[in-house]
Amino acid sequence: MTAEIAVIISALSLAFAVYQGTVNMRRTSRKDTKEDSLQIATVMVKLEDIDQGVKSIRMDIKDVKSDIRENRERIIKAEESIKQAHRRIDEINKEAKQ
Numbered sequence: 001m002t003a004e005i006a007v008i009i010s011a012l013s014l015a016f017a018v019y020q021g022t023v024n025m026r027r028t029s030r031k032d033t034k035e036d037s038l039q040i041a042t043v044m045v046k047l048e049d050i051d052q053g054v055k056s057i058r059m060d061i062k063d064v065k066s067d068i069r070e071n072r073e074r075i076i077k078a079e080e081s082i083k084q085a086h087r088r089i090d091e092i093n094k095e096a097k098q
Helices: 002-097
Strands: none
16 A cells, blocks of 8 residues: 555656646747747847848948049039139230230
8 A cells, every 4th residue: 555655656756847847848949939039039130130230331421422423523613613713824825015
């Protein structure tokens, strides 16, 4: 009879241990899932911030390219005007020497 009680107690202990192990595995799994979700969300937010930064840089680069284009056109016009001014000055000098 004592052996039967010992076997019953052992079986109950084993069943309880299996139950506790299963419950702990589920809890750990849920906790890991939550942590993974938080990490993924954090990475997504950081990637979105990087994406916004890249878009901002692209806009700035477009603005700089536009400014360079405008400056190039102004420089070309100024150089043409300077050439014409030098021609006129040369003509005035030739007339003055005669």
